Amino acid sequence: MVKKLTKLFNNIVNAINNKHGLTPEVPSSVKQESRLSRRLALNLRQLKQALGDSSDIVTREFSIGEQPPVHAALVFVDGLTGKPLVQEHVMKSLMIKAPREIGGKKPDLSKIRENLLTIADVKEERDLKKIIHSVLSGDSALLIDGCPVALLTDTRAWESRGISEPVAEGGVRGPRDGFVETLRINTALLRRHLKSPDLRIETMILGNTTRTDVAIAYVQGIVNEQILEKVRQDLSRIDTDSILDSSYLEELMRGHPYTPFPMYEHSERPDKIVASLLEGRVAILVDGTPFVIVVPTILFQFFQASEDYYTIYHVSTFLRWLRLLGFLLSLYLPSLYIAVITIHHELIPTSLALALAGAREGIPFPALAEALLMEIAFESLREAGVRLPKPLGQAVSIVGALIIGDAAVRAGLVSPAMVIIVAFTGIASFTVPSYKLIFTTRMLRFPMMLAAAFLGLPGIIMVSVVLLAHLTTLKSFGVPYLSPLAPYSGQDLKDVLARAPWWAMRRRPQSLRSPDPVRQESGLRPTLSGKKPNE
Amino acid sequence: MLEDGRISGRQFTTLIFLIIVSITVLQVPPLLLGLAGQDSVLAVLIAVIIDGVVAAVLYFLGLRYPRKTFIQYSEDILGKIPGKFAAVIFIQFFLLVAALSIRGMSDFLVTIMPETPLTVFIIAFTLVSAFVARGGIESLARMSEIIAPVYIAAIVFLMALLLPEMDFSRVLPLFRYGAKPVIMASLLPASWFGICIIMAMFMAYHHRPEKTFTVKMTGVVMGASVLLLLLIACIAVLGVEYASMLSYPVYILARQISLADFIERVEVIWVAVWLLAGFITISSLHYVSALGTAQLFGLREYRPLVLPLGIMLASFSFLIYPNAMSGVKFILQIFPFYALSIEGGLTTLLFLIALVKLLTNKLGKERRR
Known part of the structure; x- marks a missing residue:
């Protein structure tokens, strides 16, 4: 009796499933495994x-x-x-x-x-x-x-955009070619920069409807096999309708689906991608987009511009510190200002405190409201300017920055100090080469400001601790996101906190666990006499 | 596996270092100065030695029972029921110290921000520590690896700026009242250094357990040196009498800094790094008690325990003493003996029984041959 009932039940379930097309159905247009006939x-x-x-x-x-x-x-x-x-x-x-x-x-x-x-x-x-x-x-x-x-x-020949300088990643010195929308041209660009026979390009088709070609590029012998295998696994796991840009892959691949931090670096510059490949990373190229993604990604990659490697290394080091400072300022400056103004008056020298208080005299809002107002105005300006045609965008910035800003100060709605803080925060944020990371800090600034307004300096530190705890749990394809700072690797730090000259960068990054870690022999440092230093 | 993270020796050192400095720097100096005066410096040294002995004991146990925390091996040593009992004592001790640290930090912040109620700080701290504790040991270790250098840099910076204010004649004389008060006073820092029995929890996840003793003692010595530096600075800048009357002499110390009317109010730097270290401490203790509880009951996951334990922690730190004065009394008269009986007593007991077991096992084997 029970058996009969279960059978009946199963039949009903099957019938319903069939009706709703839940069983995998052969596409109506092409029957599977259909082959050509002789006729x-x-x-x-x-x-x-x-x-x-x-x-x-x-x-x-x-x-x-x-x-x-x-x-x-x-x-x-x-x-x-x-x-x-x-x-x-x-x-x-x-x-x-x-x-x-x-x-x-x-x-x-x-x-x-x-x-x-x-x-x-x-x-x-x-x-x-x-x-x-x-x-x-x-x-x-x-x-x-x-x-x-x-x-x-093979008669493929369609109209495509010519190779031109990347719009989002310009530079003064260095190669000026940029990826285009065609996968073949992009792989060719990689080959142009890297003629090694060890450069391997594997292609697969992703997206059930868009049928997009996706290629994995790596240098055999330099890449860590485990990382490569993870990339392959993740890509083959993807079963989606469409891949229109490499960013689709970023969200569908391994990792931490809830983090606001960018877990994938992308670039339009072949030289940058080739440099990453030579460090032991894996590049993923997607047909139809000039943005190539590179894994594994660490946070500090977002502070490295490819131009760093083409200018004098002292300057690059200085610029990297400047960017780190800019990043920290863009995250902390408004909240520190709020904390000092509302809670810790005693923390700043008296003359400065008086100056700030004088500037704030007659402002009808508390510092938090003032800051939020200005930040939101600033973010709207920026957002409004992004997609407008260029001539219109300038008009927005003139109206927004000059007229509204000036008028708001004159009307006594915001203090000049706050305008300075917000404007400087904006400029500081632009020093970071990656706009992806900047989006994140733009967003994180708001909880930080709230914490500063309610709990002052301890509040800021609490949010920082939470951020730090979050960052330390992140991993990209097995590589800790905050490496080489934590876990510490002194050798890798010379390309993070500094930009070591080429003769000093003997080894590839340790965190990538390359099977061939040595980039070049020691003793490359040029000397006056032209002899090797140890000769 | 409850926790499959691994930490490096460097991370072990920085964790221990931050735990020690955050826990000792705030409340210990005034009390210690009151007890031992100029001899506080010696008391700290004695405390390091005492802690070294405890570390050796735990190191032995950790090697004897590899990849096990002492919640787990106390069961192996004492048997099921007494072992669980010992584990409960350890866990509640961790919770107590966590609660004390939260309370200590909150009490201090209330003096800076008197308009904010104590409860707000306690709850906020507990929430943050719960978030960090959920990240697991690797996250904690990496955080400590980042914060420790910042801490050291800040201390060095502050000390350098304090140099002009120091009067080293105040550091002498030593041994004014003989050795006895020094030894008695050393129990106070020793009881705080003793929180390093947390190493017995971390050792199971150290990737090279055989090096644990070295890295742990490096952390303790670094922590003790910071404490020593601060004590000497307190004595040299403020003088023993004045410093021992203050609740937070290190904070006052940092306030003394004034260089060319430009570098002023740098105590905020000290507060910031001290808070960062404090978060590492309370989250480590929070994490360890959650992990220990999970191991005690044989759970597969410790994360669900973090928040309930956090609620306990918050109420515990609120109720632990009614006001700062009785807090001083608690820390001075009750805590050292209570802590040392666990840190020294219980661990030594475990050690002795494990030793006896080991020897009888060996003897038994030889006899059978």
Whole structure:
């Protein structure tokens, strides 16, 4: 009785599931594992069924040879394939240069492939699904009557943006090329900068609908295999509808889904990515976006600009300290000001305290409200300016900064000191090269200000302790986020708290556990006499 | 596994260092100066030696029972019921010290910010410490690794600025009243240094347990040197009589700094680093009591215990003494004996029984041969 009931129950559940399509369903357009048949007409009908009546899909039917003519068809997507290429090297050779005798009912495929198609990359494919993906990626599929095989000719040539200087990551010195939206060009850029045979590029397709090509690039022998394996695992785990930018991957891959801190570094600069690869990191390139992400990521990477390595190292060191200071100021300055003004009057020298109090005289708000008002105004200005066309953006900043700011002070709504603090905080935040990290500090400033207003300095320290505790729990692909500070590694610190000259950076970062940790031999430091220092 | 983190020797040292400095620097100097005067310096040295003995005992136990905290091995040594009883004593001791630290920090902050009620500080501190404790030992260790250098830098900076104010003739004479008061007074810092029995909890997660003794003593010696420096500075700047009358002489000390009318009010730096260290201490103790409780009851996860223990901790630190005066009395007259009976007494008991067990095992094996 019980068995019967459970069976009945199972049947009902199955029936419901089927009705709602919960069981994995074969896509209606392409049946799985469907292969080509020998008959051209059937193959074309199948392709047509799968691709639909889209206007950009071209099916050109023609015949090869004369005795007897062999029917063939070329399928490609207009706009993704280079028409001159197709005309010159596929159609012309097949229609005009082909010998009269090509094999009749059993055409000689190898002859076509070896003698007629003057295209660099030709592949044979039987699987309909793969053929469709290939066609949609810009290849042309040559279908020949009597052959259950399609010849995929690489005729990809679409209009793409030329290689130009990255907009978000400019620099004075250093290579000026930037990644573009095409994966192939990007991998080529990597190869241009890194001609080592050990540079490996693995490609996979992610996104069930967008079918986006994603490539992992690394240097064999320098990368830590464990990290690489983790990256592969994480990518293969992703089962999503669409990948439109590398940022999708950032949120879908391993790590801490709730942290506000950026856990992935990205760059548009090939030189930066190559430098990361040579440190033992793994780069992930996504087709359709110029932003390449690099893992594992540590916090201090966001303070390193690629230009640091191209200028005098003393200057770079100084700039790094300046950025760290800017980062801390952008996080703490408004809250410290609030704490001092509202709670710890005694902490600042008397003359300064009097000056500040004088400036605040007649202001109707408490310091917290004043600060929040100004911060929100500032953030709105910044946000308003980001996406506006350039000429309009300038107008916003003039109206916002000059007119409103000045008027607010004159009207006695905010004190000039607060304007200085907020403006300086904004400028300080721009010193950090990564705007990703700046977004985070912009946001974290607000809880910090609240804590400062309620608990003063101890409140600020409490929020800092919580932040620090959070940061120390973060790990990126097994590498602690705050390394090399914690866990401490003196050797790595010379590229974090300083920028050591190239002759002193003998080893790759310890935290990445590279199997080949030595970058170069010692004794590279140039001397006056030109001899090695230990000779 | 309850906790699968590992900490390095350096992290072990910095953890112990921060725990010691935060716990001793605030309340100990005035009391110690009152008890031993100029001889406080010697009392601290004696306390370090006492602590060294306890460390050796715990080091032995940690090696004897590798990868086990002493909540776990006290059961192995004493048997199930007495072992659990001992574990409960350790856990409540950690909670008590955590509560004392929270209370001490809050009491001090109330003197700076008199308008804020004590309860607000206690609750806020407990919440923060709960958050940190949930991060686990690796997070704690890394935090200490970052904070310790900042702390040392701040102390060195303050000391350098205090140099012009110091009058070293005040440091002498030593042994004015003979050795006895010194030894009695040394119990006070010893009882606070003794919180380093927390090392028995951390040792199980040290990646090179055989080095624990060295790194632990490095931390203690560093901590004691900071305390010594501050004591000497207190004596040399403020004088014994004045310093022992103050509640927070180190804070007053930092207030003395005034250089060229420009570097003033730097005591805020001292308060900041001291608070940072204090958070490491209370979160370590909080974490250790949660972990210990989980091990006591054989739970798989300690994190759910953190918040309930935090509520206990907050109410405990509120109720522990009614006002600062009775707090002084508690710290001076009750706490040293209570603490030492656990830090010295209970651990030594464990050690002796473990030793006896080890020897009888060896003898038994030899006899069977």
